[in-house]
Amino acid sequence: MSEIINAIFTYGFLSRALIVGLLISVCAAVLGVILVLKRYSMIGDGLSHISFGALAFASVMGFAPLSVALPVVAAAAVLLLRLGGKKIKGDSLIAIISGSALAIGIMLISYSGTSADMNSYLIGSLYAISKNDMAMAIVLCMCVMIVFTLLYNRIFCITFDEDFASATGIKVNLYNTIVAVLIAVTVVLGMRLMGALLISSLIVFPALSAMRVFKSFMAVTISAACISVISFLAGFFLTLLWDGMPTGACITLVNLIIFIGLSIAEKVRK
Amino acid sequence: MAIIELKNVTMSYEGSRVINELSISINKGDYVCVVGENGSGKTTLIKGLLGLKALDGGEIIFGEGLRKNEIGYLPQQSEMQRDFPASVKEVVRSGRINRKGILAFFGAKDRKICDNAMKKLEIDHLAHKCYHELSGGQQQKVLLARAICASEHLLILDEPASSLDVGAADEMYEVINKLHDEGMTIIMISHDIEKALTWADYVLHLGNQKALYYGRSKDYKARAIEGGFWERGK
Numbered sequence: 001m002s003e004i005i006n007a008i009f010t011y012g013f014l015s016r017a018l019i020v021g022l023l024i025s026v027c028a029a030v031l032g033v034i035l036v037l038k039r040y041s042m043i044g045d046g047l048s049h050i051s052f053g054a055l056a057f058a059s060v061m062g063f064a065p066l067s068v069a070l071p072v073v074a075a076a077a078v079l080l081l082r083l084g085g086k087k088i089k090g091d092s093l094i095a096i097i098s099g100s101a102l103a104i105g106i107m108l109i110s111y112s113g114t115s116a117d118m119n120s121y122l123i124g125s126l127y128a129i130s131k132n133d134m135a136m137a138i139v140l141c142m143c144v145m146i147v148f149t150l151l152y153n154r155i156f157c158i159t160f161d162e163d164f165a166s167a168t169g170i171k172v173n174l175y176n177t178i179v180a181v182l183i184a185v186t187v188v189l190g191m192r193l194m195g196a197l198l199i200s201s202l203i204v205f206p207a208l209s210a211m212r213v214f215k216s217f218m219a220v221t222i223s224a225a226c227i228s229v230i231s232f233l234a235g236f237f238l239t240l241l242w243d244g245m246p247t248g249a250c251i252t253l254v255n256l257i258i259f260i261g262l263s264i265a266e267k268v269r270k
Numbered sequence: 271m272a273i274i275e276l277k278n279v280t281m282s283y284e285g286s287r288v289i290n291e292l293s294i295s296i297n298k299g300d301y302v303c304v305v306g307e308n309g310s311g312k313t314t315l316i317k318g319l320l321g322l323k324a325l326d327g328g329e330i331i332f333g334e335g336l337r338k339n340e341i342g343y344l345p346q347q348s349e350m351q352r353d354f355p356a357s358v359k360e361v362v363r364s365g366r367i368n369r370k371g372i373l374a375f376f377g378a379k380d381r382k383i384c385d386n387a388m389k390k391l392e393i394d395h396l397a398h399k400c401y402h403e404l405s406g407g408q409q410q411k412v413l414l415a416r417a418i419c420a421s422e423h424l425l426i427l428d429e430p431a432s433s434l435d436v437g438a439a440d441e442m443y444e445v446i447n448k449l450h451d452e453g454m455t456i457i458m459i460s461h462d463i464e465k466a467l468t469w470a471d472y473v474l475h476l477g478n479q480k481a482l483y484y485g486r487s488k489d490y491k492a493r494a495i496e497g498g499f500w501e502r503g504k
Contacts, residue, residue, distance in 0.1 A: 164364075
């Protein structure tokens with residue numbers, strides 16, 4: 001264990017992965033509570049596919065990956081959260097947009113003949129976190145914390161009852177847009193670590209686990225963040241202990257174990 | 271003076287006109303029950319009053335110093351709310367959000383108003399309970415307490431007893447009547463005309479894009495039978 005801790009302080013990529021992972025875990029968990037309660041659990045999955053398509057496009061065209069992925073995913077998130085359920089049902093809309101984006105990404109990679117570092121985007125990697133990613137993760141986490149703290153009561157009101165919130169004069173669409181953009185940034189940054197295939201589990205699992213035990217919005221939000229941090233740390237150290245294990249998969253499995261444990265605890269308590 | 275006045279209000283639902291040039295006024299302290307068949311525009315009208323849906327034409331004038339965002343609204347419960355992890359206190363307190371600026375933090379005054387609303391509806395003992403663990407009747411009372419926190423003057427209730435059993439529905443109507451007796455103006459959508467006639471002072475019967483009847487509830491039945499919309503209203 002002491003070797004691992006030494007390695008974290010010795011190798012910059014490990015300390016960056018640890019910092020970014022912790023920050024993204026907190027953001028994903030807090031935003032995940034809103035998504036799960038709004039019945040938009042699959043949005044993280046959809047956005048990660050869209051992000052994969054955007055990153056493939058950037059890679060083939062020679063653009064900076066984040067400069068393409070962030071605006072594209074943010075626009076998709078706004079579209080999904082605001083249009084979902086109007087003309088096409090929310091889950092169907094996610095399936096259409098994410099499937100199409102993934103197909104475009106795969107076509108572009110096949111056509112160009114370059115796989116670039118697409119594998120790391122698909123399954124995640126500890127080695128993929130750049131200094132730029134870390135700076136963005138710090139800014140994102142600060143934004144999420146500030147937005148959540150200052151607007152907590154409004155976010156609760158909107159999440160619980162959009163019609164009532166609108167009737168009291170809250171600009172629901174504006175708040176949904178803010179949340180959508182924050183989710184988009186979380187997904188794009190989190191993909192480097194968790195991979196496109198597993199980033200949604202970082203968003204959904206902590207909220208679902210917290211909801212097994214806690215029965216108020218405040219308690220669910222705080223405990224989801226704690227569960228997410230614990231899962232990340234466990235997954236991170238497991239990755240380092242078992243060389244070659246993918247980080248995203250380890251974190252997801254730890255999350256699954258916590259979810260099963262808390263579900264059993266809920267049954268026993270009843 | 272009227273607390274709400276509708277002048278030639280015209281509204282549509284999904285592209286179809288459901289209300290055409292409706293003009294009515296509701297005075298402070300009135301208890302108005304809005305009835306009509308499915309698709310007659312009841313909920314559309316309520317959403318227009320709340321500013322949740324734009325009018326195609328006409329205008330809605332608020333009097334008696336009432337502001338549009340100071341209406342206590344009790345919407346129909348969504349499926350999402352049924353397993354929402356929120357304490358009763360959190361839900362009731364969110365009714366005070368319309369009195370707050372961009373940074374909506376609740377103070378001692380808000381807490382006192384919420385406590386009073388819960389006491390008034392006799393749900394103060396449930397304050398720390400989880401909303402989704404309550405019975406249907408208790409949940410409706412929690413949402414009514416939230417509406418009271420949002421307004422001391424006007425409540426708009428969208429079928430408050432629709433998902434309740436007979437006993438809980440009667441209790442709900444009694445609670446609403448008690449609030450009316452204390453001076454609250456009530457506008458309530460209901461499918462249950464018999465109950466509406468029991469409790470409400472006025473009935474607004476919507477149909478064929480207009481008000482088939484708007485007047486005192488005691489005169490409604492004779493006019494409804496005469497006009498041929500009694501059975502349809504039921």
